[in-house]
Amino acid sequence: MTLTVAGTPKEYPDGINLTRLIELEKVETPMYVTVALNDAFVESGGFEAAVLKDGDTVEFLYFMGGGR
Amino acid sequence: MAFSNEQLTRYSRHIILKEFGIKGQKKLSRGSVLIVGAGGLGSPAALYLAAAGVGRIGIVDADDVDLSNLQRQIIHGTDDIGRPKADSARAGMLAVNPETEVRAVRAFLNAGNIMDIIRDYDFIIDGTDNFPAKFLINDACVLSGKAFSHAGILRFSGQLTTYVPGRGACYRCIFKEPPPPEAVPTCRQAGVIGALAGVVGSLQAMEAVKYLAGIGEVLAGALLTYDALTTAFRKIALPRRDDCAVCGAHPSITAPVDYAQAACDLTA
Numbered sequence: 001m002t003l004t005v006a007g008t009p010k011e012y013p014d015g016i017n018l019t020r021l022i023e024l025e026k027v028e029t030p031m032y033v034t035v036a037l038n039d040a041f042v043e044s045g046g047f048e049a050a051v052l053k054d055g056d057t058v059e060f061l062y063f064m065g066g067g068r
Numbered sequence: 069m070a071f072s073n074e075q076l077t078r079y080s081r082h083i084i085l086k087e088f089g090i091k092g093q094k095k096l097s098r099g100s101v102l103i104v105g106a107g108g109l110g111s112p113a114a115l116y117l118a119a120a121g122v123g124r125i126g127i128v129d130a131d132d133v134d135l136s137n138l139q140r141q142i143i144h145g146t147d148d149i150g151r152p153k154a155d156s157a158r159a160g161m162l163a164v165n166p167e168t169e170v171r172a173v174r175a176f177l178n179a180g181n182i183m184d185i186i187r188d189y190d191f192i193i194d195g196t197d198n199f200p201a202k203f204l205i206n207d208a209c210v211l212s213g214k215a216f217s218h219a220g221i222l223r224f225s226g227q228l229t230t231y232v233p234g235r236g237a238c239y240r241c242i243f244k245e246p247p248p249p250e251a252v253p254t255c256r257q258a259g260v261i262g263a264l265a266g267v268v269g270s271l272q273a274m275e276a277v278k279y280l281a282g283i284g285e286v287l288a289g290a291l292l293t294y295d296a297l298t299t300a301f302r303k304i305a306l307p308r309r310d311d312c313a314v315c316g317a318h319p320s321i322t323a324p325v326d327y328a329q330a331a332c333d334l335t336a
Contacts, residue, residue: 007302032247040307041241059304061291063247064220064227066255067265068107068141068197 001054018047018058027060034061069094075167079121092281093121099280100124102189104177104205106157108255108265109219109272110195111143116273118161118168122280125161126189128173129153140262177201179324182208191276192216195269197255199246200327206231206239208324210315215279215286217272223258224296226268229287229306230275236289237306238315245313246327264296 001014005025012024018037022030035042035050036059042050052058071093076083079093101122103110106129117125133141133148133156143160144153154172161170173185182204186192192214194205202218209216215232218239231238271292278284291304314321 029247029252032252034242036304036307039305041309061242061304062227063199063243063252064222064225065199065202065252066197066221066260067109067195067219068105068137068255 001052003052003054004057006058006060012052014054016052018042018050018052021052021058022047022060025060028062032063035059036061069097075121078165078167082120087283088281092283095281096121096277097123099191100126100189101191101193101276101280102126102128102186103157103193103195104128104201105195105197106141106143106153107137107195107197108140108221108260108262109269110157110193111141111160112266112269113193113195113273113276114143114157114161115164116270117276118165118170120273120277121165122168122276124169124171124189126171126173126185127154127157127161128175128177128185129157130174130176140260140265142266177204179204179326182324183212186212186214189214191279193272193276194218195272202239203246203327204324207314207321210238210240211322211324217275217287219268219272221260221264221268222253222255224261224264226264226294226296228268228271228275228292228294229290230279232279232286232288237308238312240314240321241309241312241316242291242306249328261296264294267294267296 002009003012027033038057082088082093083090099122101117103114106127131153133144133151133153135149144156148156152174154174158170158172186208192209196202213233217230219228275286278286289306291306293302310316
């Protein structure tokens with residue numbers, strides 16, 4: 001199936017959930033990433049239950065604390 | 069209020085812009101911006117806003133200039149090492165534009181003082197380097213109905229969003245609460261490329277200019293991300309959380325909150 005992850009469409013195994021996608025994408029600090037699935041936030045406790053389907057759009061939003 | 073000939077010359081490249089004009093310049097001169105942090109983001113933001121002719125600028129920082137700051141904090145010079153950053157930044161702004169009123173505030177913002185400090189300003193720029201401060205600024209701005217620019221930078225990447233009351237997500241809609249100290253890398257541990265701070269801090273200045281002058285569209289309801297290594301800018305639409313603890317329908321946060329600060333951030 002095709003998912004658009006961080007703006008780029010790519011092929012992924014069918015039926016994976018967000019937890020697996022986070023592993024496949026090697027997300028840094030997965031405990032603290034905010035995920036938007038099709039323009040809605042997914043609670044961090046809901047990654048396992050969030051089964052992805054063809055055409056889904058996923059954004060990873062990372063904490064960025066620097067500034068000084 | 070009429071501009072002098074000297075002012076008309078100083079701001080001529082603004083005034084000639086048909087979308088901006090003398091009207092936009094007047095709005096800037098009547099406007100005020102508080103910049104929190106005279107560092108990597110705050111330096112370019114402060115210089116551009118002073119140069120642009122913003123009427124009043126506040127600059128908040130409790131630290132002194134350190135040699136390790138100078139790779140990116142371009143408002144400070146080598147001769148400023150050891151000097152309070154707020155004072156050094158004030159001098160830098162006045163050197164660019166002596167007509168701007170600049171207030172230097174040598175303090176750490178906390179839950180007890182932030183509401184008083186932001187009260188007098190139209191727009192706030194978050195140029196801080198730690199999550200407790202970023203959440204504190206977000207909450208105080210939401211609670212007092214102020215627009216502000218959030219930005220964060222790390223290594224070769226930056227992010228930016230503008231909160232405008234009633235128009236889209238706040239910082240806490242995206243990130244519900246600060247990560248535990250040391251859970252995510254800081255610039256001090258992971259590094260940051262200097263010009264990245266210039267890009268992102270300049271974007272923050274641009275947001276303040278648009279907001280004050282009432283031109284274009286500010287970056288409300290979206291997160292702009294910038295990857296310097298691939299030169300990729302992305303604008304990600306942000307949903308608002310109806311159940312956001314501060315800007316949601318039934319907020320549980322009704323006053324600013326102090327979070328514990330990672331020890332390494334205190335002297336960053």
